[in-house]
Amino acid sequence: MNVRxxxxxxxxxxxxxxxxxxxxxxxxxxxxxxxxxxxxDQLGANAAVxxxxxxxxxxxxxxxxxxxxxxxxxWAHAAHDRIAxxxxxxxxxxxxxxxxxIALHSAPGAKVLQRLLGTTCAVRWREDGERELxxxxxxxxxxxxxxxxxxxxxxxxxxxxxxxxxxxxxxVFISSYTGGEVFRSDCCFTRGRGRIFYFSPGHESxxxxxxxxxxxxxxxxxxWAANGGAVRRTLYMPENSAMGWFEP
Amino acid sequence: MNVRxxxxxxxxxxxxxxxxxxxxxxxxxxxxxxxxxxxxDQLGANAAVxxxxxxxxxxxxxxxxxxxxxxxxxWAHAAHDRIAxxxxxxxxxxxxxxxxxIALHSAPGAKVLQRLLGTTCAVRWREDGERELxxxxxxxxxxxxxxxxxxxxxxxxxxxxxxxxxxxxxxVFISSYTGGEVFRSDCCFTRGRGRIFYFSPGHESxxxxxxxxxxxxxxxxxxWAANGGAVRRTLYMPENSAMGWFEP
Amino acid sequence: MNVRxxxxxxxxxxxxxxxxxxxxxxxxxxxxxxxxxxxxDQLGANAAVxxxxxxxxxxxxxxxxxxxxxxxxxWAHAAHDRIAxxxxxxxxxxxxxxxxxIALHSAPGAKVLQRLLGTTCAVRWREDGERELxxxxxxxxxxxxxxxxxxxxxxxxxxxxxxxxxxxxxxVFISSYTGGEVFRSDCCFTRGRGRIFYFSPGHESxxxxxxxxxxxxxxxxxxWAANGGAVRRTLYMPENSAMGWFEP
Amino acid sequence: MNVRxxxxxxxxxxxxxxxxxxxxxxxxxxxxxxxxxxxxDQLGANAAVxxxxxxxxxxxxxxxxxxxxxxxxxWAHAAHDRIAxxxxxxxxxxxxxxxxxIALHSAPGAKVLQRLLGTTCAVRWREDGERELxxxxxxxxxxxxxxxxxxxxxxxxxxxxxxxxxxxxxxVFISSYTGGEVFRSDCCFTRGRGRIFYFSPGHESxxxxxxxxxxxxxxxxxxWAANGGAVRRTLYMPENSAMGWFEP
Numbered sequence: 001m002n003v004r005x006x007x008x009x010x011x012x013x014x015x016x017x018x019x020x021x022x023x024x025x026x027x028x029x030x031x032x033x034x035x036x037x038x039x040x041d042q043l044g045a046n047a048a049v050x051x052x053x054x055x056x057x058x059x060x061x062x063x064x065x066x067x068x069x070x071x072x073x074x075w076a077h078a079a080h081d082r083i084a085x086x087x088x089x090x091x092x093x094x095x096x097x098x099x100x101x102i103a104l105h106s107a108p109g110a111k112v113l114q115r116l117l118g119t120t121c122a123v124r125w126r127e128d129g130e131r132e133l134x135x136x137x138x139x140x141x142x143x144x145x146x147x148x149x150x151x152x153x154x155x156x157x158x159x160x161x162x163x164x165x166x167x168x169x170x171x172v173f174i175s176s177y178t179g180g181e182v183f184r185s186d187c188c189f190t191r192g193r194g195r196i197f198y199f200s201p202g203h204e205s206x207x208x209x210x211x212x213x214x215x216x217x218x219x220x221x222x223x224w225a226a227n228g229g230a231v232r233r234t235l236y237m238p239e240n241s242a243m244g245w246f247e248p
Numbered sequence: 249m250n251v252r253x254x255x256x257x258x259x260x261x262x263x264x265x266x267x268x269x270x271x272x273x274x275x276x277x278x279x280x281x282x283x284x285x286x287x288x289d290q291l292g293a294n295a296a297v298x299x300x301x302x303x304x305x306x307x308x309x310x311x312x313x314x315x316x317x318x319x320x321x322x323w324a325h326a327a328h329d330r331i332a333x334x335x336x337x338x339x340x341x342x343x344x345x346x347x348x349x350i351a352l353h354s355a356p357g358a359k360v361l362q363r364l365l366g367t368t369c370a371v372r373w374r375e376d377g378e379r380e381l382x383x384x385x386x387x388x389x390x391x392x393x394x395x396x397x398x399x400x401x402x403x404x405x406x407x408x409x410x411x412x413x414x415x416x417x418x419x420v421f422i423s424s425y426t427g428g429e430v431f432r433s434d435c436c437f438t439r440g441r442g443r444i445f446y447f448s449p450g451h452e453s454x455x456x457x458x459x460x461x462x463x464x465x466x467x468x469x470x471x472w473a474a475n476g477g478a479v480r481r482t483l484y485m486p487e488n489s490a491m492g493w494f495e496p
Numbered sequence: 497m498n499v500r501x502x503x504x505x506x507x508x509x510x511x512x513x514x515x516x517x518x519x520x521x522x523x524x525x526x527x528x529x530x531x532x533x534x535x536x537d538q539l540g541a542n543a544a545v546x547x548x549x550x551x552x553x554x555x556x557x558x559x560x561x562x563x564x565x566x567x568x569x570x571w572a573h574a575a576h577d578r579i580a581x582x583x584x585x586x587x588x589x590x591x592x593x594x595x596x597x598i599a600l601h602s603a604p605g606a607k608v609l610q611r612l613l614g615t616t617c618a619v620r621w622r623e624d625g626e627r628e629l630x631x632x633x634x635x636x637x638x639x640x641x642x643x644x645x646x647x648x649x650x651x652x653x654x655x656x657x658x659x660x661x662x663x664x665x666x667x668v669f670i671s672s673y674t675g676g677e678v679f680r681s682d683c684c685f686t687r688g689r690g691r692i693f694y695f696s697p698g699h700e701s702x703x704x705x706x707x708x709x710x711x712x713x714x715x716x717x718x719x720w721a722a723n724g725g726a727v728r729r730t731l732y733m734p735e736n737s738a739m740g741w742f743e744p
Numbered sequence: 745m746n747v748r749x750x751x752x753x754x755x756x757x758x759x760x761x762x763x764x765x766x767x768x769x770x771x772x773x774x775x776x777x778x779x780x781x782x783x784x785d786q787l788g789a790n791a792a793v794x795x796x797x798x799x800x801x802x803x804x805x806x807x808x809x810x811x812x813x814x815x816x817x818x819w820a821h822a823a824h825d826r827i828a829x830x831x832x833x834x835x836x837x838x839x840x841x842x843x844x845x846i847a848l849h850s851a852p853g854a855k856v857l858q859r860l861l862g863t864t865c866a867v868r869w870r871e872d873g874e875r876e877l878x879x880x881x882x883x884x885x886x887x888x889x890x891x892x893x894x895x896x897x898x899x900x901x902x903x904x905x906x907x908x909x910x911x912x913x914x915x916v917f918i919s920s921y922t923g924g925e926v927f928r929s930d931c932c933f934t935r936g937r938g939r940i941f942y943f944s945p946g947h948e949s950x951x952x953x954x955x956x957x958x959x960x961x962x963x964x965x966x967x968w969a970a971n972g973g974a975v976r977r978t979l980y981m982p983e984n985s986a987m988g989w990f991e992p
Contacts, residue, residue, distance in 0.1 A: 115611075118687050119592060119688050120733070122731075122732040122733050122735070123734055123735075124734075126736060126737050133428045133429075137432060138415070140937070152990070160383075161422070162385065162397070163385070164688055174422055174432075176428055179739045180381045181383070182383050182430055184385060184422075190662070190884045193883070228889065235618075236615075236618040238619055239618070239620045241620045241677075243675045246676075246877075248896070340862070344863060344908075363859075365862055366862045371982055374986065376987055388689070388691065397742075400742070408985065417911050427987045428990075439863050440863050441636070484906065484908035485866050486853070486868075486869060489869070489870050489902075489925075490870065491870065494629075494648070629926075631925070633906065634911070657918070658879075658893070663882070672925070676920055677877075677879070678919075678926055
């Protein structure tokens with residue numbers, strides 16, 4: 001279906017890996033490097049991957065990079081407030097014009113996701129190294145393809161309900177944790193011409209992104225969010241339409 | 249809103265209570281009697297409650313009873329196969345004409361629910377007296393009103409995903425169990441003019457229906473399923489409509 | 497159900513009525529005055545209604561007014577850009593904390609709606625005095641209660657698809673127009689603790705809000721958006737929760 | 745993605761074409777032959793197409809045919825009552841085990857669709873050769889790919905709301921007609937492991953299936969309903985699961 005590779009940009013705030021030794025021990029080159037490698041390994045010639053980080057000019061997301069991005073993967077945790085409003089607006093607009101967005105883990109705190117969804121995205125949370133079981137409650141969509149039921153993550157930060165998001169268009173996974181909480185651990189949304197996939201597993205101190213099952217979800221999600229290979233698309237605009245404008 | 253009481257019929261197969269002493273110990277008059285008392289206590293003068301059981305003529309559900317029922321509460325577990333097809337069809341038709349249906353616990357095995365939903369309604373299950381935590385993932389609908397988060401059920405049968413139902417129109421509760429499984433423990437559906445509420449908590453050997461929080465859910469669901477007080481309503485029928493039939 | 501009246505604030509930019517004689521001829525006291533009268537007539541003692549307009553200090557929406565508002569009705573058309581960002585943010589936050597919002601007609605251009613929904617809300621449009629037929633495609637929700645099928649509006653501005661909004665949680669009405677276009681003419685959303693009802697009928701030059709059927713929709717929507725009578729509610733916030741925090 | 749061609753069976757009651765000359769004039773070999781040709785033309789080597797009709801033994805749908813079918817296209821209009829219950833049950837079960845179903849035009853009267861959806865599927869209708877405009881209200885899914893907006897059908901039977909179906913999981917098209925009625929002209933459902941696509945355009949007396957845009961919808965829908973190429977799949981079954989059954 002895709003005549004050219006899916007152009008993926010992995011964005012990472014890249015803060016914790018440079019601050020904490022135990023994070024660096026898990027992701028020595030940064031989470032963005034690990035995620036980029038996942039997409040390269042999983043999609044091979046079907047993806048062209050680059051990375052971008054917070055401390056680059058324009059956070060590594062100038063117009064020309066976003067224009068050349070079909071799917072943006074977003075990882076942030078500690079520095080949500082350091083994102084410039086203009087860059088958050090730019091990413092929102094680009095999603096509305098057709099770029100896919102895969103928002104990972106702590107993304108509920110990100111301006112980008114909050115602007116696209118309109119809510120606080122608040123979650124309940126706890127860092128206690130609990131086991132997370134990810135159950136598939138909708139096996140039909142491509143995002144669920146090839147996954148064990150349940151998918152077991154040995155150690156994870158707990159994210160629990162209530163999760164203050166709009167009702168997702170499609171709910172594929174529900175997680176439970178050692179402590180008994182549950183979480184809608186993935187959520188699919190369409191906004192404008194763009195598709196948004198939120199996926200909660202993946203923490204800076206646990207090697208979650210090295211699990212093959214998690215890598216499969218990321219690959220499935222990249223295909224889904226690319227939605228057939230994005231040509232450059234325009235923003236929807238109000239349009240004054242004369243009577244019978246559609247007549248042949 | 250309701251000019252007259254909601255007419256509630258509680259239906260129970262009434263088998264286990266007469267077979268097993270430990271069930272009788274929990275529900276000495278039958279689960280239907282206990283459920284009827286719950287609705288009477290919770291809704292008071294706003295409800296008129298009767299009961300019906302499997303071994304009555306026409307399973308206690310002759311036409312005139314169903315016609316005079318605004319909300320039917322269904323409890324069955326061991327004798328799904330003993331329901332006559334004609335009665336299952338009749339209940340389905342009555343729901344399509346506007347009767348609410350509250351399908352409890354083992355109802356996924358019931359012909360009535362399977363006909364209305366079209367799927368197997370298969371569930372994963374285990375009887376091990378586990379604790380169930382019922383989490384509210386959608387606090388807005390009236391069904392969620394007045395409930396603790398989580399609602400704790402000390403001992404329950406486990407019902408786990410995948411639950412083979414159509415995607416619910418509204419998902420209010422998700423449960424987790426000691427064993428780690430999760431379940432969409434309530435599901436709201438509209439079929440024809442009728443509203444259907446499935447709610448999994450409630451087992452014949454555990455005193456779940458005596459918990460005040462569970463009673464609150466049943467009361468909320470009765471109001472929701474009654475949908476403003478059912479007048480007698482007709483089935484939707486194909487309708488040949490002349491051009492301009494709606495002109496004043 | 498409501499122990500006290502629903503506190504309704506009708507907000508209007510109040511521009512066209514003071515600019516164009518033909519608008520003033522339809523709504524001599526302003527659209528806000530007409531809408532306020534509708535709610536008073538329809539809800540009687542069950543509503544306490546006030547109005548606010550763009551040119552008042554803080555656009556008539558200081559904190560204390562919004563705090564004392566259960567349902568905000570929003571009418572704007574020509575002056576969306578004149579709303580201060582701080583006021584738009586304030587309204588968004590108040591909706592997330594539980595205030596209902598009824599967004600009428602040209603509201604897709606309003607910052608308030610765009611922030612809550614995250615999309616452009618772009619529509620196709622044409623001012624040609626066409627007849628609009630409003631068809632009920634979901635008769636079950638209270639919003640559809642008591643309406644003719646179709647509801648006929650003799651003259652209206654055309655709003656046509658594609659309408660760039662998130663998929664609505666509930667779609668009750670679909671409109672067609674003389675020119676052949678269709679429109680999802682109402683859309684129900686929940687955002688945070690608040691409920692949002694968008695309803696397209698209602699133009700400054702046509703006497704749409706004087707139609708009894710339209711007034712019925714506004715009454716139904718006010719009850720729905722009030723959602724049981726709003727107590728003052730807090731914003732959802734991220735919450736660090738110790739293992740077992742919910743144990744009795 | 746598909747390692748082998750999608751196996752498509754086109755089923756037609758094949759009654760009107762043999763009864764009425766004006767129908768035969770449009771579809772001289774039967775609607776099934778025309779539809780089969782559409783799929784062959786559109787999918788080429790990616791589809792293996794066969795046909796089946798009502799008057800064949802077991803209506804042309806013995807177990808081995810259904811087992812070897814990934815997508816079943818269903819056309820029926822005048823002879824819904826002549827389908828044997830056992831065959832309707834068999835088709836339902838096969839859909840629940842993963843076969844896609846594309847239900848065309850008059851399929852709301854078909855036992856197969858009614859069993860899978862649980863409702864009457866009643867529609868308003870009129871045969872008056874009106875123009876139908878098919879508007880895309882959700883441009884994101886693959887089913888909408890490559891279509892004009894609106895898609896214009898010069899002459900069609902009118903199908904109007906209210907359409908008594910469960911709320912569709914995804915609504916892509918809404919039609920309007922010369923007479924002013926509207927219709928949710930496609931509806932996507934998942935039931936068990938199977939996907940169901942209902943599409944109203946297509947009448948025995950009008951050459952709708954010869955329109956390239958309609959053929960594109962049928963091709964898109966075949967890919968969607970095949971859902972990745974169906975391996976033989978099992979029915980979901982209740983499953984007693986020991987504590988920790990999923991432990992490695």
